[in-house]
Amino acid sequence: MPKKYAIHTKPAPNRFKAITPSGIIAWEEGCLKCAVCVKKRCVYRVYEQRGLDSRQMVDSIDNQCMNCLRCVQGCPKELIHKSSNPEFKSLGDTHWTPDIIAKLWAQAETGKIPVSGAGYPGPFSGDGFDAMWTDMSEIVRPTRDGIHGREYISTAVDLGKTPRHLVFNEKGELQSRIPKFLDIPIPVLMRVPSFGAVSEETIRGWAMAAKRLGTFLCLPVHQGKKHLDRYRSHLMPILPEGLLKSGRGLRGLRAVELPWTETWDEALNSVRKAMPSALISVHLPLDKAVKQRALALARAGVSMIHLEGSYSGRAMDDDSTAMKDVLRSVHRALIEEGIRDEMTLVASGGLALAEHVAKAILCGADAVVIDFPILIALECRMCRRCVKGLSCPVEIEKAEAPWVASRVYNLFGAFHNQLLEVMGAMGIRDARRLRGEVGRAMFFEELDKPVFGTLGEVKEGYELE
Numbered sequence: 001m002p003k004k005y006a007i008h009t010k011p012a013p014n015r016f017k018a019i020t021p022s023g024i025i026a027w028e029e030g031c032l033k034c035a036v037c038v039k040k041r042c043v044y045r046v047y048e049q050r051g052l053d054s055r056q057m058v059d060s061i062d063n064q065c066m067n068c069l070r071c072v073q074g075c076p077k078e079l080i081h082k083s084s085n086p087e088f089k090s091l092g093d094t095h096w097t098p099d100i101i102a103k104l105w106a107q108a109e110t111g112k113i114p115v116s117g118a119g120y121p122g123p124f125s126g127d128g129f130d131a132m133w134t135d136m137s138e139i140v141r142p143t144r145d146g147i148h149g150r151e152y153i154s155t156a157v158d159l160g161k162t163p164r165h166l167v168f169n170e171k172g173e174l175q176s177r178i179p180k181f182l183d184i185p186i187p188v189l190m191r192v193p194s195f196g197a198v199s200e201e202t203i204r205g206w207a208m209a210a211k212r213l214g215t216f217l218c219l220p221v222h223q224g225k226k227h228l229d230r231y232r233s234h235l236m237p238i239l240p241e242g243l244l245k246s247g248r249g250l251r252g253l254r255a256v257e258l259p260w261t262e263t264w265d266e267a268l269n270s271v272r273k274a275m276p277s278a279l280i281s282v283h284l285p286l287d288k289a290v291k292q293r294a295l296a297l298a299r300a301g302v303s304m305i306h307l308e309g310s311y312s313g314r315a316m317d318d319d320s321t322a323m324k325d326v327l328r329s330v331h332r333a334l335i336e337e338g339i340r341d342e343m344t345l346v347a348s349g350g351l352a353l354a355e356h357v358a359k360a361i362l363c364g365a366d367a368v369v370i371d372f373p374i375l376i377a378l379e380c381r382m383c384r385r386c387v388k389g390l391s392c393p394v395e396i397e398k399a400e401a402p403w404v405a406s407r408v409y410n411l412f413g414a415f416h417n418q419l420l421e422v423m424g425a426m427g428i429r430d431a432r433r434l435r436g437e438v439g440r441a442m443f444f445e446e447l448d449k450p451v452f453g454t455l456g457e458v459k460e461g462y463e464l465e
């Protein structure tokens with residue numbers, strides 16, 4: 001059994017006041033001057049501590065109010081109201097929603113699983129991974145308690161090729177050649193996102209977190225500068241297109257990534273020659289050609305393939321196709337060919353929540369790569385001002401590396417605990433066994449027709465009796 005893996009988080013406070021979903025409006029006009037005003041009864045004492053941050057123009061009450069609504073309901077003249085905050089609603093976009101952004105901020109700050117209260121108020125089903133549920137039926141398999149440490153649930157996975165079987169001689173000595181593979185204690189790698197107000201210090205912070213967590217940070221090779229030397233063992237540089245003439249400057253690296261090109265085999269051979277001991281991952285866009293390309297790479301002995309979906313978790317060339325469906329088809333094709341266990345599939349693109357990690361693995365990935373969550377962990381508002389060359393409202397480029405590392409470490413701590421929760425409830429004790437376990441998942445599209453199809457077309461507004 002691998003060494004028990006734990007992520008010990010500790011609070012890493014925000015540098016800026018977070019934008020909150022709602023604010024308090026308290027009118028003075030018509031106030032009865034009650035002997036004991038409801039504001040004095042706030043258990044969080046937010047009115048007493050109220051102050052205005054003039055630099056950020058934020059009323060402290062908006063961040064401290066816990067939304068219990070006691071003051072709103074208690075004022076006899078109904079002078080206190082909660083109002084929704086338009087600034088919060090305008091955060092991010094349709095994929096990186098305000099709710100997802102706020103959850104990522106909270107996880108990076110506290111390291112804790114976000115809890116939204118009793119019951120689930122959201123929709124029954126949705127797009128992409130929202131059309132997928134994990135089966136947590138205790139009847140089929142008993143649950144496991146991993147999060148409180150009473151049972152050990154391993155989240156470790158292998159990157160690279162693992163042997164199909166081992167051969168021993170008569171003396172019991174191992175005869176098989178063990179191929180190169182690396183194991184990581186959590187099935188999540190990170191990658192420098194495609195935009196962001198990122199400085200060398202930010203990247204150093206991400207690299208620090210990758211090393212501390214035992215995972216990898218993927219980054220364009222030109223960003224892997226001298227100041228990252230002590231984290232090289234946990235960097236996975238993305239090499240430029242074309243042939244690699246020598247391995248100079250790549251010493252100490254255990255893994256590299258190669259972009260897909262039509263001449264991938266020549267590029268692969270040149271990297272194999274220059275870096276014989278490194279694990280080589282080939283990066284494939286998740287598009288219509290991905291299945292054939294993945295099969296070609298696997299047949300050629302490529303031991304790791306990185307499938308990249310779009311920014312919003314869809315196929316790169318077809319916005320109507322969800323990443324989960326393409327992932328499943330690639331995974332199935334490799335099984336049919338009998339080569340699935342000879343390589344590792346990692347998936348990236350639009351993965352925003354801990355549940356996406358478990359769901360991508362259920363669809364056939366061995367591990368995932370997250371990018372924007374590690375930027376949002378640093379209070380990014382996904383406003384894209386940096387893309388236009390404008391200043392970053394939360395000055396990410398000025399954040400110091402240890403703070404960056406602790407925020408990302410916390411985020412991984414929260415993700416890890418959620419993965420333990422999901423696996424525990426599914427009765428699965430090893431993340432390697434989660435891969436492709438679609439028997440433990442339900443898909444809306446597959447259930448919708450057989451269950452509701454016989455009802456025929458349901459008119460809008462129709463109600464079942």
Ligand code: SF4
Pocket residue numbers: 024041042043044045046047064065066067068069070071072
């Ligand atoms: S809603 Fe509750 S927490 Fe918020 S200010 Fe009123 S009493 Fe305090």
Ligand code: SF4
Pocket residue numbers: 195196197198379380381382383384385386387390391392393394395396
């Ligand atoms: S907050 Fe806006 S400007 Fe700053 S990194 Fe994020 S997207 Fe870029």
